[in-house]
Amino acid sequence: MGSSVEELVNREYKYGFVTDIEQDTAPPGLSEETVRFISAKKNEPEWLLDWRLKAYRRWLEMDEPTWPNVSYPKIDFQAISYFSAPRNIKPLASLDEVDPKLLETYAKLGIPLNEQKMLSGVAVDAIFDSVSVGTTFKATLAKSGVIFCSFGEAVQEHPELVKQYLGSVVPASDNYYAALNSAVFSDGSFVYIPKGVRCPMELSTYFRINAANTGQFERTLIVADEGASVSYLEGCTAPKRDENQLHAAVVELIALDNSSIKYSTVQNWYAGDENGVGGIYNFVTKRGKAMRAAKISWTQVETGSAITWKYPSVILQGDDSVGEFYSVAVVNGMQQADTGTKMIHLGRNSRSTVVSKGISAGRGQNSYRGLVKIMPKAAGARNYTQCDSMLIGNRCGAHTFPYIDVQNMSSDVEHEASTSKIGEDQIFYCKQRGLNTENAISVIVNGFCKEVFRELPMEFAIEAQKLLGVSLEGSVG
């Protein structure tokens, strides 16, 4: 409530990306020094530096995972700059300097002009924008006691919350990329919804303007206290002008008793060109912990990235907790995706639903990899999994690797999967009614994905549908 306009303006300046950029860029390479450098730049307390260093030392002992069904040249971790590298893009003077291909895509998606500028890295009149957007929503949030800020800010202003929950769902030692992220994460979002509060608006990274370019190693932490609820949207719906190679983020959700968290992602990072040159390696760890009667719902639309490797998961810790995973993953060109979810049932009568729709086109390879684990104490647990794949063209692939592990008799687990071709007769029917092939495919694919799209917040759902059309362009010859 005390956040006045001036404070906000000043804060935006403090974290603005123009003046600070040059001096904040760390030279490429990774060592304990890099970790210390990042921590010092962010003026972090001692405990956080120790936590990072511990993660870094653990990372050194770990092996890069080779089990995903994807292939790529080995990453040289010493060639990456671990701090502010993504901010190093020189702001362009006007939209005229932006790649016309990108602009065309924006137009198709119907993205407003100011948003277009932001996405393509054109210097936006940040003060005007951020104040107008920033103040209105920050005031509304503050009224209900919701904390929504950058991770760096949270470390400074709410260290007790960060300390309590950081790494409590995804420990630093969880996996190779989570350990790397824990050591070098640059920034991200922090959300805390107090007891019994229903967050008055949908939160999204886009609104938190200062985080528009959080970069490769972001860290998100969302805590919903008892009885609270929140819906969080992540990502942008247009391709970013960002050619960085590795994107290793960690997202942790904590849903305390009777609370609910809905996390929606639309991911459309640069996918590389038709020959698979360039593009983002999206190696992300996302996991939530649901306590008694709490609910965590993941919805994702994955259309970008050269390689997607992520398994948004739920640990159903409390009795009567609920986990959901709705996913659409599209691969075209040379894209590869190995994605799915893990539902770990620990609480009695915990329930989970998994709906995954995979679409493969071009020379894309799409894998669903999932785990449903019902522990002995999770009596009466219930899981329903449906994963459907659609193939467009005969040079792509669709794969499913579902692991199901049940350890008590009172639980019910159902898994269904199907793979099929986009129907010739359906295309014929649409064409007969005056749609061209491309639009016909778009309509059919959207129907195929409907179960997932309807889980998305309204405006996201519309953009996701358009995005799907753009992603599948040229997939039918």
Place this chain on the structure above:
Amino acid sequence: MGVAAHPVAPGESRGVAGSLVELAASPEFATGPDWLVALRRAGLDRFAEVGIPTSKNEEWRFTPVGPIGTVDWKAAGESEVVRPEDIAPYLFGHRDWPLLVIVDGVVDKSLSSLQLMPGGATFGSLAGAIAAGRPEVEAHLGRHASPDITPFGALNAALIADGAFLHVPADVVLTTPVQVLHVVTRGAHDAVVAPRVLAVLERGARASIIESFVTLADTRYFTNTCSESVLGANAWLEHVRVQREGSKAWHIGLSRVDQDRDSHYRSFTLNMGGKLARHDLHTRLNAPNIETLLYGLYLTKGEQLVDNHTTIFHDQPNCNSWEVYKGVLAEKSRAVFNGKVLVQPEAQKTDAKQTNRNLLLSDDAKVNTKPQLEIFADDVKCTHGATIGKLDEHQRYYMATRGIGGKTAQALLIWAFAAEVLMEVSVAPVREALEGVVRRQLDALIA
């Protein structure tokens, strides 16, 4: 996810397999025709290289076979005398069905009944066929289940001595099934029993094989078996495989099927014995218009572990595969199922359906199932489904409203669950006999 989806590099999974390697290196396996000696040698080299797989190997992740490496295995000793009445309870169908009895891995001619087969077909001892220089044996043995497929397949190749051989010439139809009964006696205590089965059906041939694994002595032994079935164009083969080993037995089997165009293969496997039983069933659809049907049932109790791994290679267009595996698990038993369907880019118009259903009768029972599809062709219809759970409350309620309650309803519903796959055995006398076997085992599971 901490999952090693790739096969472990040679050497990495090396277990203690010393006694097995020593056994396979004994001089008796260096005798016989050159091609056979070379095959055994390839098996031995391969097994010595990869060893006993550990849980780090994705294919063996849930099936701990490590203890096999800790036993000082030896060759089977003097077999106990087996009388016809000892094996009578384990035989199916009529007395006039051709029967091959293999005691502790070696064919017992006196127990077998090998009458003259119709149409020039051959059914008998594998050792006999090798000694007779049958060209089909040299042409096919080890060519389909080559030693590099699985570690234990390699071990079996290294230990090839005897087993069963069936050859059906073109367009010959065997109207009665042939029966192979593997019997283990006390002579096999701490021994490896490694029978090999080869079935070659030429173009348009038709046959049914009923293969059983039983024991007359509840002792520790290791059955490491391997079968190869080759179906020519338009051939028809049914393979019923009943595994009723002793409670201390380790059973590891590999069945490899190669099918040519327009052929039909159907398999029914019943697994209810053994301390640990693993069966790998691979069918390769090498040409268009093939049908393959795989049915399985596993009934486990105590601390048994039953593992079924199936792989269907859809290499060519217009083939259908249909797979249903069902399990009923009691007490502390465990079941593992892994069903792979691989559809190659050429295999357009593939229709593949796979189902795995499990019924848990105890809170201590566990199931690990992984139905897996890998698809590279677009014009296909592939589905898989898996369920794990308890009896449906609605069904029980329905029974209760009809005055059928408690144990009776439970027994009826479980029977119905198991019977669905059992019904697929096409040879009526065998199906009827198996019904009795399954009913008795289910009664034991429910009790």
